[in-house]
Every structure is written in structure tokens, then in C-alpha cells.
Amino acid sequence: MTIQHHISDELLLAYATGTLAEGWSIAIATHLALCPSCRRRLDFMEHAGGEMLEMVCNEEADDTSWEVMKARLGQARAPVAPLASPEIAAKPLAAAGGVTIPEPLRSYLGGDLASLKWKALGRGAYHIRIPTDDRETSVRLLKIPAGKPVPEHSHGGRELTLVLKGSFHDGEALFRRGDLEEADESLQHQPVATSEEDCICLAVTDAPLKFRSLLLRLVQPVLGI
Known part of the structure; x- marks a missing residue:
């Protein structure tokens, strides 16, 4: 499994500092369980943050403090190789059809x-x-039939979509298991599941979707999306 679409620096930093709401954190933690690359990035951010905190606590502020901070950060260790059982990614458990659902999502x-x-x-x-x-936030699983599109829509806020099974196209980009798509108010799109199998995704939003279809807008309160 080669993951091509990762967590943005902004979201990963917010996750590292514990400022994300629960829904966003579920999506980020589940991606981290599947993505060694983002686990290395998180490790580096946490280490750099520890270095900065240590400096603030142990060094007197003076005219050279900023230069000292930059030098210390420049010497921070490089991201380490992924561990066999990283603490931030609980062991994924087997699901039906050979698919694994990682923690924390499986417990939810x-x-x-x-x-x-x-x-x-x-x-x-x-x-x-x-x-x-x-x-x-609103958190849900979506199952999109193989070869079928999601209704065209834009967003009233942020949307995170994490692929758990199958894959989908969004324009020219292909999202497969472990890939994370981040969308906002500027994006209007119509993802389409690939033809091989149904696509199952974790989707997190902080505002109702804005469907282009009038019929969908009418039934949207009933569907709760």
C-alpha cells in the first residue's frame, strides 16, 4: 500500500498540539495508523515542539534568544524510521474480506x-x-457503489475523506486506501468510485454539504448530510 495523499502540515500540527475537535482527530489518527510517512512527520513535530519548550523553560530571554532557538531547531534529529508497533497507531484488527479497520476508528x-x-x-x-x-463535526462512513459517482457538491466548511476500502477518482487525482482528501469552501467536486469494488470512506465535515441537485437539497435534512 503506497499512500499518495497525506495530512496537511496545518492539520498535523493542530493534532500534535491537541487542539483538534474529536471528529477531525478520528480521521487524522486513523490515517496515522495507516501511514508511516505521516507518523515520522508527527514524531519530528513533537520533538521540535519539545525542543522549543525546553528552551523557553531553561534559557533566559535576551537579544540572542531567537538566534539560539533557530540554531537548536536546526540541530533537531531527523524523523526516525517507523516502528513496528507505533504507540500512536493501535494494532489494526482484521475485518471482513481481508480489510483492516485501524484503531481508534474500530472502537467507534x-x-x-x-x-x-x-x-x-x-x-x-x-x-x-x-x-x-x-x-x-459530523462523522460518518460512506459506501459508494463501484463505478458510481457521489452527487456533485461544494462545502460550507472543511471536509476530510479517508479511504478505507476501494478507491475513487476526484478529477485527475486517484485516492486509494489510506489516502486523505482535504476539501474546503473553494472546492466543488464529484468523486467517482473506481469500477473494481465499492469504495468505503470515513468522512468528517463541520458544515452541511452544498449539493448542486435541487432534489438532494430538498431531502438533505432527512438524510442528515
Whole structure:
């Protein structure tokens, strides 16, 4: 598995400092469980932050403090190779069909994919709302039928989409297992699942989607998306 689409620096830094809401954190932590590259980036950010905190606590502020800080950060160790069992990525457990659902997502789902009760969205698509204590975001699983598109839409805020099974095209970009797509108000798109198999994604939003279709806008309050 080669992951091509990663967490932005902004989101990863917010995750490292513990300032993300629960919904965003679920998506980021699940991506980290699948992505050694982003685990190395997180390790480097946490180490650099520790270096800065140590300087603030142990060195008197003077005219050279900024130069000292830059020098210390420049000497920070390079990201380490991924560990066999990184602490931030709990061991993924096997799900139906050979797919693995990593923690923390598996605990939120309460079981494997085969045991989940999907709710129809129409046109062969299904979703599952994932309850959290977070009032800022909405978290759900989406199942898109092989070869079928998601209705064209834009966003009222941020949307994170993490592929867990299958893949989808969004314009010229291909997103496969472990890839994370970040969208905002500037993007109007219509992702299409590839023809090989159904695509299952974790989707997190902080505002309702803005569908182009009038019919979907009318039923949107019922669907809760």
C-alpha cells in the first residue's frame, strides 16, 4: 500500500498540539495508523515542539534568544524510521474480506465492516453516522457503489475523506486506501468510485454539504448530510 495523499502540515500540527475537535482527530489518527510517512512527520513535530519548550523553560530571554532557538531547531534529529508497533497507531484488527479497520476508528464503529448496519442514501450508496461527543463535526462512513459517482457538491466548511476500502477518482487525482482528501469552501467536486469494488470512506465535515441537485437539497435534512 503506497499512500499518495497525506495530512496537511496545518492539520498535523493542530493534532500534535491537541487542539483538534474529536471528529477531525478520528480521521487524522486513523490515517496515522495507516501511514508511516505521516507518523515520522508527527514524531519530528513533537520533538521540535519539545525542543522549543525546553528552551523557553531553561534559557533566559535576551537579544540572542531567537538566534539560539533557530540554531537548536536546526540541530533537531531527523524523523526516525517507523516502528513496528507505533504507540500512536493501535494494532489494526482484521475485518471482513481481508480489510483492516485501524484503531481508534474500530472502537467507534463497535465491530468489523460485516457487522455494521448501513443506512441507504439512494442510488446504491449507504452511510453510517458515527456518534461522538464533538458538537463541531459530523462523522460518518460512506459506501459508494463501484463505478458510481457521489452527487456533485461544494462545502460550507472543511471536509476530510479517508479511504478505507476501494478507491475513487476526484478529477485527475486517484485516492486509494489510506489516502486523505482535504476539501474546503473553494472546492466543488464529484468523486467517482473506481469500477473494481465499492469504495468505503470515513468522512468528517463541520458544515452541511452544498449539493448542486435541487432534489438532494430538498431531502438533505432527512438524510442528515
